[in-house]
Amino acid sequence: MSPRVTTPSEDFLRGVWRENPVLVQLLGLCPALAVTNTVANSLAMGIATFFVLTGSSLLVSLLKSWIPKEVRISAYILIIATFVTMADMLLAALVPDIHKALGAFIALIVVNCMILGRQEAFASKRPVGRALLDAFGTGLGFIVALFMMGTVREVLGNGSFLGVPLFGDAFEPWIIMILPPGGFFTLGLLLLVFAWWEERKDVPVHPRHWPHGVTVTVDAGGPGGSPAGAGVNAPRSD
Amino acid sequence: MGELLWIFVSAMLVNNFTLVLFLGLCPFLGVSAKVGTAVRMGAANVFVLVITSLTASFLNAFVLVHAPYLRLISFIVVIASLVQIVEMAIKKLSPTLFRELGIFLPLITTNCAILGLAIFQTNRGYGALEGLFFALGAGAGLTLALSLMASIRERVELSDVPAVARNMGLVLVLAGTLSLAFMGFAGLFTS
Numbered sequence: 001m002s003p004r005v006t007t008p009s010e011d012f013l014r015g016v017w018r019e020n021p022v023l024v025q026l027l028g029l030c031p032a033l034a035v036t037n038t039v040a041n042s043l044a045m046g047i048a049t050f051f052v053l054t055g056s057s058l059l060v061s062l063l064k065s066w067i068p069k070e071v072r073i074s075a076y077i078l079i080i081a082t083f084v085t086m087a088d089m090l091l092a093a094l095v096p097d098i099h100k101a102l103g104a105f106i107a108l109i110v111v112n113c114m115i116l117g118r119q120e121a122f123a124s125k126r127p128v129g130r131a132l133l134d135a136f137g138t139g140l141g142f143i144v145a146l147f148m149m150g151t152v153r154e155v156l157g158n159g160s161f162l163g164v165p166l167f168g169d170a171f172e173p174w175i176i177m178i179l180p181p182g183g184f185f186t187l188g189l190l191l192l193v194f195a196w197w198e199e200r201k202d203v204p205v206h207p208r209h210w211p212h213g214v215t216v217t218v219d220a221g222g223p224g225g226s227p228a229g230a231g232v233n234a235p236r237s238d
Numbered sequence: 239m240g241e242l243l244w245i246f247v248s249a250m251l252v253n254n255f256t257l258v259l260f261l262g263l264c265p266f267l268g269v270s271a272k273v274g275t276a277v278r279m280g281a282a283n284v285f286v287l288v289i290t291s292l293t294a295s296f297l298n299a300f301v302l303v304h305a306p307y308l309r310l311i312s313f314i315v316v317i318a319s320l321v322q323i324v325e326m327a328i329k330k331l332s333p334t335l336f337r338e339l340g341i342f343l344p345l346i347t348t349n350c351a352i353l354g355l356a357i358f359q360t361n362r363g364y365g366a367l368e369g370l371f372f373a374l375g376a377g378a379g380l381t382l383a384l385s386l387m388a389s390i391r392e393r394v395e396l397s398d399v400p401a402v403a404r405n406m407g408l409v410l411v412l413a414g415t416l417s418l419a420f421m422g423f424a425g426l427f428t429s
Contacts, residue, residue: 026267026406029260029263029264029267030260030261030262030263030350033260033263034259034260074315074318077314077315077318078311078314078315081310081311081314082311084310085307085310085311088310089307103361104354104357104358104361107310107353107357108261108350108353108354108357110310110314110353111314111349111350111352111353112350113264176418179421180257180258180259180260180417180421181414181415181417181418181421182414183260183414184410184411184413184414184417185410185411185414187410188406188407188408188409188410188411188412188413188414189407189411190407191405191406191407191410192402192403192407192408192411194407195402195403195405195407196402199401199402
C-alpha cells in the first residue's frame with residue numbers, strides 16, 4: 001500500500017479537527033478524562049503531550065531507516081519514554097504546582113495510544129518536515145480537545161475559568177463535573193453533540209472502530225479500516 | 239493484615255482503576271461489548287498486573303535506587319519484555335489458554351493501567367506484599383468494571399437507541415453513570 005499523496009496543509013489540518021485524536025479517533029482518552037478538571041491542568045497536559053509528540057515524531061522520522069522493522073515498536077516506546085522523562089522534569093522545574101496536580105498522569109503519556117499511533121502510521125514513513133507538520137496538527141488537536149473538556153468542566157463544576165470566577169455568589173457549582181463521573185459525562189455529551197451535528201449535515205457518521213490495536217498492529221498503514229490508518233491511505237468523504 | 243485488606247478494597251472499589259482513576263479505558267470501552275470476553279479480559283489483566291507489581295517491586299528495591307531518573311524507561315521496557323516472555327510460555331505450556339486470551343495478552347502491555355499500577359505503587363512506597371495486594375485489588379476492580387459495563391451494553395444492544403447515540407457517546411455517558419455509582423464507595427472508609 002503506497003501512502004496517499006497529501007499536501008502539507010492537509011497533513012497539518014487533518015489532526016486539528018477532522019481527525020481530532022480525542023473527539024473523533026477516541027485516542028488518548030485516559031489523560032483527556034483524568035486531568036481536565038481545570039483549564040490550567042488541561043492546558044499543561046496538552047502542551048506536555050504536544051512536546052512529547054513533536055519530539056518523538058522528529059526523532060522517529062530522522063531515524064526511520066536505522067530502526068529495524070522487528071523491534072520498531074519497542075524503539076518508538078523508548079524514544080517516547082525519553083521525551084516524557086524530559087517533559088516530567090521540565091514541568092517539575094517550571095510549574096511545580098501543576099506538576100503535583102497532574103501526578104502520575106505525566107508519566108502515563110508514554111502509553112498514550114495517540115502518540116504511538118502517529119509514529120506507526122505516519123512519522124515512520126514520511127520525511128521529517130511532513131512528520132513534524134503532522135505532529136503539530138495532531139498535538140494541536142489534542143490541546144483543543146483538552147481545552148474544550150477543561151472549559152466545560154471548570155465553568156460548570158467550579159463556576160470559574162482559569163481560576164477567575166465567572167458568576168456571582170448565586171451560582172451553585174455542579175461539583176460532579178470536576179469529579180471523575182463529570183469527565184465521562186462531558187466527553188460523552190461532546191461526542192453526542194458531534195454525532196448529532198454530523199447527522200444534520202447528512203454525512204454518515206463514519207464507523208468508529210476501537211483503535212486500541214493501533215499500538216500493536218503490524219500491517220502497513222495502521223490497522224485495516226481503523227481511523228488511525230485512515231489518515232494515511234483511505235479516501236476521505238469530503 | 240488489616241492494612242493489606244484495606245489496600246485491596248481501596249484499589250478495587252474506592253479508587254477503582256477504570257471508573258475513578260481513568261486507567262485502562264481502552265479495553266474498558268473496546269472489549270466491553272460481551273460479558274464473556276470482558277471477564278476473560280479482566281482475568282488476563284489480573285495476571286499481568288500481578289507480574290508487573292512483582293517486577294516493579296524488584297526493580298525499585300534493587301535497581302532504581304541507583305538511578306531513579308531511569309524509572310519510566312526501565313518500567314516500560316521490562317513490562318513489555320516480560321509480557322512477551324509470559325506469552326511465549328503460555329503458548330508452549332497451555333495452547334488452550336493461549337487461544338482463550340488471544341490478542342488481549344500482547345495488547346495489555348500498552349494498557350495504561352499496567353504502567354499506572356507500577357507508578358502508583360512506587361509513589362506510595364508499597365513493598366512487595368503490599369504491591370501484590372494492590373495489584374490484586376486493581377485487577378478485581380478492572381474485572382468488575384468491565385463485566386458491569388458489558389452487562390449494560392448487552393442490554394443496550396437490544397433496546398431502541400436513537401441513531402445519534404449509536405456510537406461511543408452513549409457508552410461514555412453510561413460509564414459516567416457507573417462511575418457515579420462507584421463514588422458511593424468513597425464513604426466506605428472514614429480513616
